[in-house]
Amino acid sequence: MEKSINNISENITFNNKLINLVIYFSREKNSQELKKVTESLHSADLADLLTFLDSDQRSFLLSTLDESKYTEVLSELDENIVSETILKLKDDEVVRSISEMETDDAVNLIESLEPEEQKKLLAKVNPDDRELIEESFNYPEDSAGRRMQKEFVSMPAFWSVGQAIDYLRENPELPDDFFEIFIVDPSNKPIGSASVSKVLRSERDTKLDEILDTSPKFIKASMDQEEAAQFFEQYSLVSAGVVDEHNRLIGRITADDIVWVLQEEAEEDILRLGGVTESETNKSIVRSTQNRFVWLFVNLLTAILASYVISLFDASIEKMVALAILMPIVVSMGANAGTQTLTLTVRSLATKELVDTNRKRIFFREILVSVLNGFIFAILTAMTAYLWFSDGGLSIIVGAAMIINIFSAGLFGFLIPYILYKIKIDPALASSVFVTTITDVFGFLSFLGLASIYLI
Numbered sequence: 001m002e003k004s005i006n007n008i009s010e011n012i013t014f015n016n017k018l019i020n021l022v023i024y025f026s027r028e029k030n031s032q033e034l035k036k037v038t039e040s041l042h043s044a045d046l047a048d049l050l051t052f053l054d055s056d057q058r059s060f061l062l063s064t065l066d067e068s069k070y071t072e073v074l075s076e077l078d079e080n081i082v083s084e085t086i087l088k089l090k091d092d093e094v095v096r097s098i099s100e101m102e103t104d105d106a107v108n109l110i111e112s113l114e115p116e117e118q119k120k121l122l123a124k125v126n127p128d129d130r131e132l133i134e135e136s137f138n139y140p141e142d143s144a145g146r147r148m149q150k151e152f153v154s155m156p157a158f159w160s161v162g163q164a165i166d167y168l169r170e171n172p173e174l175p176d177d178f179f180e181i182f183i184v185d186p187s188n189k190p191i192g193s194a195s196v197s198k199v200l201r202s203e204r205d206t207k208l209d210e211i212l213d214t215s216p217k218f219i220k221a222s223m224d225q226e227e228a229a230q231f232f233e234q235y236s237l238v239s240a241g242v243v244d245e246h247n248r249l250i251g252r253i254t255a256d257d258i259v260w261v262l263q264e265e266a267e268e269d270i271l272r273l274g275g276v277t278e279s280e281t282n283k284s285i286v287r288s289t290q291n292r293f294v295w296l297f298v299n300l301l302t303a304i305l306a307s308y309v310i311s312l313f314d315a316s317i318e319k320m321v322a323l324a325i326l327m328p329i330v331v332s333m334g335a336n337a338g339t340q341t342l343t344l345t346v347r348s349l350a351t352k353e354l355v356d357t358n359r360k361r362i363f364f365r366e367i368l369v370s371v372l373n374g375f376i377f378a379i380l381t382a383m384t385a386y387l388w389f390s391d392g393g394l395s396i397i398v399g400a401a402m403i404i405n406i407f408s409a410g411l412f413g414f415l416i417p418y419i420l421y422k423i424k425i426d427p428a429l430a431s432s433v434f435v436t437t438i439t440d441v442f443g444f445l446s447f448l449g450l451a452s453i454y455l456i
Contacts, residue, residue, distance in 0.1 A: 019052050026057035031064045043069055047076035050085065059088035071097040075105035082112035086121075095124045098133075102175070103150040104257055107136045111146070135250075144228040145221035147261060148242040148251035151175040154182040155208060157191055162204030179239040179254070183212045188248045190241055192216055218243050219253060225261045230352060232258045265350070268428070302437035309441050313448035322389050323451055326381075326398055331443035333377060334405035338439040339432075341366050341413025346428050349421050363414055370410025374403040393455055401447035408442040409435075 018037065025034040038046060038061070046069070050058045058081070062070060074097045077085060086094055086109075098106045098121065110118050110133065122130055132150045139145025153174055155164055164181065168174065180193045192212035202211050218241045219228050232240065232255065242251040310317075310327075317323050344366075348354035354362055382399035386392060416434050417427030 019049065022049050022061065023053060023057065026053055026060050029060060031060075034061065034064050038064070043072035044076050046073045047078065051078050051081060055084050055088050058085050062089065067096075071100045074109060075101050077109065077112075079108070079112040082109060083114055083117065086113060086117065091121065091124060095121060098125055099129045103132050103136060103251070104147055104253075106133050107146060111137070111141070139221055142225045143221065144219045144223045144225055144242055144253060145251075147225050147228070147257050148221065148253050149175070149257075150251045152182060152241070152249070152252040153178050153180075154184045154188070154190075154249060157183050157185070157207070157209035157212070159208050160204060161199055161202045161206045161208065161211070164199055164208060165204070177254075178252075180216075181208075182241050182249055182252075183208055184249055190216070190218060190243065190247075190249045193241065216241065218249075220245075221250060226265050226350070227352075228253060229258050229261045229265070298433050299436075302433060302440075305437060306440040306444060309444045310448070313444075313452055316448060316452045320394075320451065320455065322385075322391070322394060323448065325388075326385060326394075327444070327447055329381060329384075330398065330401045330405055330447045331440055333381075333402060334409045334439035334443045335436055337370060337373060337406045338409035338413040338435045341370070341410050342417060342431050342435050345414050345417045346431060349417060349427060354418070359418070366410050366414045367407070370407050371403075373410075374406035377406065378402040394451070397447065397450045397455060400450055401443065404446040405439060405443040408446075409439045412438045 021037050022034065025031075025037065038049075041049070046061075046065070050061065050073070053061065062073065062085075065073060070093070074094070098109065101109070106129070110121065113121070122133065125133070136146055136148065136150070151174075153168070155167070159167075178196065180195050181199060182193050183191045185191055191209070192214045193216040194208060194212045198211050199208075217231065217235050217237060219231060221242050221244050223231075228240075231237070232253075237255070239252055239254045241249050242253055244250050313323075345354065348362065378399035381402050382395040385398045386395040389395075413435050416438070417431040420427040420430050
């Protein structure tokens, strides 16, 4: 066992062996061996390890960490296990860590807790830190104001580079890491900014207003966090100042915050396309069941509708068994085509690539793609049907139904998410069930309807 521990400590790899060792030593309350395994791990890796442990094991692992790493790990905790983990820890230790965290990390930690737990911890945080955290909570949950750090560096424009450098060296209250200095007027409104590298390369007697960037990019605190992420992407930013409704500088957002936002938004969209609203890996069985029930119930109702459409043609199916054999082909092709268009549309809406000015162009492009695919697969399925059943009429019906269904899939795969977006309903969450239902219904109606009219 000792050899395994040494190997892992020297070559830190997040693998099953490491996870099993941590689980074993945490369960056995062996702090000495647990420290050997984890002492060289990065705080982010330790936070990931905690997701594999139960609440008692998590609290024991945290108790073996030194103070600096303890705070770093808490700031990296997966939001799905924050509340359960915090309840097992001593309030004084958590409060100390909150005071040591940057504002955005403290806000992320606290907003993952239940309201009662939030109030209890905030009441114990020192007044200055509590005020900064509560100011962030005044902004909407998914806004730039929630993601910003309140710690930043600002200076007046009349300072010289020498004064700025001396201030940076002598002031112990500055952020641990910063990339630019914000130049502000007496009312704390930003005039511009200067990168740290530019300050260091300038002569000491140079005035800051001579080297500042007069067209920096600032983000409104009320801006949605997803828009802020797109703002960073568009202008290739590493850091950006945040201003309030009066255009006063109140914070900053850095690239690491934006990476977190992008990951959160991507995960949210993927989960919602699957009909769930949050990651369930660490949720209880009851909670997971509740999360999935609503859309499964909606899907049941839509499936009943599709089955009812089939029942309208039961006599036709009884007379011609080939219809039952070929029917899944038509329907599944429509469902897949609809999902393709739906996915592209939801993504375009999320990334703001689909706006009113290009709506018609994108819409007709999707329709044209659907028509072309419809004709291509109509030919393929018609040939397959003819080789299978040697029935020319049936082959034509299958081909015609394929064209109609793939066309309708493209049409509604675009229209449904776009309409939901316009009426302020999240298209990622609600589109999938409706698009699937419509393509199923159109597939059954077109294929069985045409067959009933022309073959039976």
